[in-house]
Structures are given as C-alpha cells and as structure tokens.
Amino acid sequence: MQREEQKFVADHPKSASLYERAQRSLLGGVPMNWMKKWAGKFPVFVAEAHGAHFTDVDGQEYVDLCLGDTGAMTGHSPAVAAEAIARQSKQGITLMLPTDDAVWVGEELARRFGLPYWQFTLTATDANRFSIRIAREITGRPKILVFNYCYHGSVDESFITLRDGVAGARRGNIGPPVNPTETTRVVEFNDLGALEAALAHGDVACILAEPALTNVGIVLPDPDFWRAAAEIARKAGTLLILDETHTICAGPGGYTREHDLRPDMLVIGKPIASGLPAATYGCSAEVAAKITARIHLEDCDTGGIGGTLAGNALSLAAMRATLEHVLTPAAFAHMIPLAQLFADGVAAAIAGANLPWHVTRLGCRAEYLFHPHAPRNGGEAAAAAEFELERFMHLYALNRGVLLTPFHNMALMSPATSAADIAAHTRAFASAVHELTG
Numbered sequence: 174m175q176r177e178e179q180k181f182v183a184d185h186p187k188s189a190s191l192y193e194r195a196q197r198s199l200l201g202g203v204p205m206n207w208m209k210k211w212a213g214k215f216p217v218f219v220a221e222a223h224g225a226h227f228t229d230v231d232g233q234e235y236v237d238l239c240l241g242d243t244g245a246m247t248g249h250s251p252a253v254a255a256e257a258i259a260r261q262s263k264q265g266i267t268l269m270l271p272t273d274d275a276v277w278v279g280e281e282l283a284r285r286f287g288l289p290y291w292q293f294t295l296t297a298t299d300a301n302r303f304s305i306r307i308a309r310e311i312t313g314r315p316k317i318l319v320f321n322y323c324y325h326g327s328v329d330e331s332f333i334t335l336r337d338g339v340a341g342a343r344r345g346n347i348g349p350p351v352n353p354t355e356t357t358r359v360v361e362f363n364d365l366g367a368l369e370a371a372l373a374h375g376d377v378a379c380i381l382a383e384p385a386l387t388n389v390g391i392v393l394p395d396p397d398f399w400r401a402a403a404e405i406a407r408k409a410g411t412l413l414i415l416d417e418t419h420t421i422c423a424g425p426g427g428y429t430r431e432h433d434l435r436p437d438m439l440v441i442g443k444p445i446a447s448g449l450p451a452a453t454y455g456c457s458a459e460v461a462a463k464i465t466a467r468i469h470l471e472d473c474d475t476g477g478i479g480g481t482l483a484g485n486a487l488s489l490a491a492m493r494a495t496l497e498h499v500l501t502p503a504a505f506a507h508m509i510p511l512a513q514l515f516a517d518g519v520a521a522a523i524a525g526a527n528l529p530w531h532v533t534r535l536g537c538r539a540e541y542l543f544h545p546h547a548p549r550n551g552g553e554a555a556a557a558a559e560f561e562l563e564r565f566m567h568l569y570a571l572n573r574g575v576l577l578t579p580f581h582n583m584a585l586m587s588p589a590t591s592a593a594d595i596a597a598h599t600r601a602f603a604s605a606v607h608e609l610t611g
C-alpha cells in the first residue's frame with residue numbers, strides 16, 4: 174500500500190498542487206464532501222472526459238468504470254446529448270413553463286416503465302422525497318419502510334440501520350432532524366416475515382426500495398421476493414416505490430420491466446439526462462387520482478413538493494436525447510455482455526488464487542465482494558466490507574489507469590466502454606490478487 178501511495182503521489186503533481194490550493198477555498202479541499210473518499214492522498218483532478226475515458230490534469234489517461242457513480246452511465250458527454258444541451262441552452266434554459274420535450278419524455282417514460290404519470294426534479298433524492306410525501310399524504314400514514322443498508326440519496330428517513338436487530342441512526346449520519354426510528358421502519362432485504370410484521374402496525378405509508386440493493390454491493394432479490402413483497406404491501410395498504418436510479422443497469426425499462434414488477438411509484442435520476450441534473454418520478458393512475466384530488470391550485474406552490482429549476486427546459490432536452498438515442502435497447506445489448514466479461518475476468522483471478530471472494534453482476538453493473546458467496550441482505554453485505562483492502566484494490570487499479578467507484582467495488586459499463594477497457598481492469602485485478610497472495 175505504501176508503494177502504491179508513493180506512486181500515486183509521484184504520478185500526480187498537478188492534482189496535488191490543486192488540492193493544496195483548494196484547501197483555502199473549498200471545505201475539505203473538494204467541491205462536494207465525498208470527493209475525498211478516493212483511495213490515494215487526494216482526488217485526481219480531471220482535465221476532460223469523453224465516452225468511457227478521462228484524462229487528468231497531469232496528462233494520465235484512465236478507463237472510467239465509476240462513470241460518476243452512474244451519473245455518466247451514458248458515457249461522458251455523448252455527442253447527441255451534448256448537441257441537444259448546446260441547442261437548448263441557446264433557446265432558453267429555465268422558464269417555469271413546459272416545452273414539448275416534456276410531453277415526449279413523459280410518454281417515453283410511461284412506455285418504458287409502465288406507469289402513466291410523471292413529474293421531474295433535479296436529483297433522485299428529491300424524486301424520492303416527493304414520492305414519500307405523496308405516499309404519506311394519500312395514505313394518511315406517518316412512516317416509511319426501507320431495507321437495511323439501503324441508499325436512496327440524502328433522504329432523511331432512509332439513514333437508519335439495524336445493529337444486532339435494533340434500529341437506529343446510521344453510522345456517520347450528520348445532524349439527523351429526528352431520531353429516524355420515529356419516521357422509519359427498517360427490515361432486512363429478502364426477509365418476507367420481517368416485512369409482513371413491520372407493515373402489520375398499519376402505520377407505514379410506503380416501502381422505498383431498490384429492486385436489488387446496489388449501494389452495499391449488489392444484493393439480488395430471491396426469485397419470488399418481489400411478487401410476495403408486493404402482495405404483502407397491497408394487503409397492508411402500503412404503497413411500493415421502486416427506486417431504479419441504479420438498477421436501470423438491468424435494461425432500458427430497469428429491473429421493473431425486466432422482471433415485470435408493478436410498483437405504485439417509480440423513481441429514476443442520475444444518467445437519465447446524460448449527467449445533467451435531472452430526475453423523475455412516476456405514479457399509477459390510482460395514486461395520481463388520489464393526490465390530484467388533494468392538491469389545491471391556490472396552495473400548489475407551497476406544498477413541500479417542488480423546485481424552481483425542476484422540470485427545466487434544458488434538463489428535459491437532455492432527457493429526451495438520452496432516452497431517444499443513448500440508453501437504447503441496442504446500448505444495453507452492448508453493455509451487458511461487457512459486464513459479464515468483467516465478472517468472468519474477476520472470477521477467474523479469484524478462483525486462480527483460491528480467494529474466499531466472489532463477483533456478482535446485475536445487467537451492465539458488476540461488483541466484487543470480499544466474501545465467499547453472494548449476501549442475501551444488506552446486513553450480511555455490510556459485514557463483508559473491508560475498507561483498507563478496498564482502498565488497496567482501488568488505488569492499485571487507479572495507478573494502472575482504471576477508475577472504480579470510491580464506494581465498495583462497483584464497475585459500470587457505458588455504451589462507449591470496450592472489451593479492451595475491461596481487459597485493462599482484468600490485468601490490474603489479477604496482478605493485485607497475485608501480489609496480495611504471493
């Protein structure tokens with residue numbers, strides 16, 4: 174690790190100097206707090222990014238398997254989106270009035286995800302927050318339910334975990350507004366008995382869930398989990414909100430369409446406008462009718478749902494270009510086999526060294542975990558994390574021109590990613606494993 178840290182510092186003098194200068198104007202020396210989480214003494218400062226690659230200010234080139242933690246799953250600045258953004262930016266950026274792109278995008282989202290009505294926000298966090306508000310409003314219930322070690326953005330209610338079976342604030346939760354047990358019930362993923370018991374209290378407005386957990390490593394649902402969970406929710410009068418922000422990796426209609434799930438509401442953000450701030454949430458006709466009946470014209474701007482820049486013309490132009498030309502079925506047909514190639518390369522190195530690790534794939538996303546088999550829930554996955562080992566693997570890859578996300582060991586494919594890019598990771602991973610195991 175010391176050798177890799179020294180190499181990193183020696184290879185990045187300009188990033189080092191920018192980071193030092195940034196200490197005087199940016200809190201923690203970065204524009205956003207978790208940009209510090211990269212392995213290595215400081216973050217790499219980017220000069221430019223195209224497709225699946227970027228170049229840093231020191232002239233080093235990288236294969237990007239982080240892709241802005243899914244914000245750039247489209248590849249960086251896909252030409253057709255960049256053109257739409259440039260065009261719209263000269264024709265009005267934000268108006269508080271709709272453009273025809275909004276109608277096209279609403280129709281396309283309905284076609285892809287099977288829910289008829291849509292609204293827009295700037296972040297997936299906001300889309301989740303507003304969906305929760307709607308669920309609370311129409312059910313008249315105060316609480317939500319999440320799965321242990323979920324992540325849905327900076328949604329206050331979601332920062333709760335189970336420790337030895339007892340719910341409490343998640344480690345690192347900064348300034349929680351209230352104890353999250355007041356707002357939230359939390360159970361382990363894939364535990365239908367616990368779900369049923371939690372909903373039996375009759376106070377849960379909605380389940381907010383990723384169809385497969387992706388933010389504590391990948392945790393796949395048991396084959397019958399969602400059919401049974403949806404039935405339990407329906408009987409309890411609890412709405413089901415599926416957050417597809419990461420699981421869009423499963424296919425053009427997300428995990429929802431791939432597996433024919435029927436949520437009451439659905440959220441997706443991040444790559445939907447090729448990385449320009451934009452997100453959306455959709456709802457069923459029943460939810461739409463109930464919430465519409467409760468929003469009165471005079472108060473509709475002060476109801477706690479909204480954002481001045483939400484639904485702006487620029488985001489919608491980018492969303493239209495992205496949905497029409499970038500995140501297409503053909504793109505997924507290219508990306509998914511590449512994730513399999515990544516997983517095969519990692520699995521071969523793990524098997525070759527007899528390591529008690531494994532790799533999981535979900536669509537065009539793959540992830541390795543320092544554990545012999547796939548975890549069934551967030552608690553198991555979190556217990557298998559090895560922060561120092563993770564940092565070593567990330568830094569080792571970075572020093573050989575491959576960027577993984579700074580959170581766990583995730584790799585994502587874009588339409589611009591190539592087999593040669595994956596081979597670069599496979600070489601770096603195999604070499605790290607070889608050095609670790611002697």
Ligand SMILES: Cc1ncc(COP(=O)(O)O)c(C=O)c1O
Binds near residue numbers: 442
């Ligand atoms: C599943 C999921 N939902 C929502 C979010 C929040 O997205 P944003 O930070 O863009 O609001 C994230 C971010 O990682 C996420 O992984």
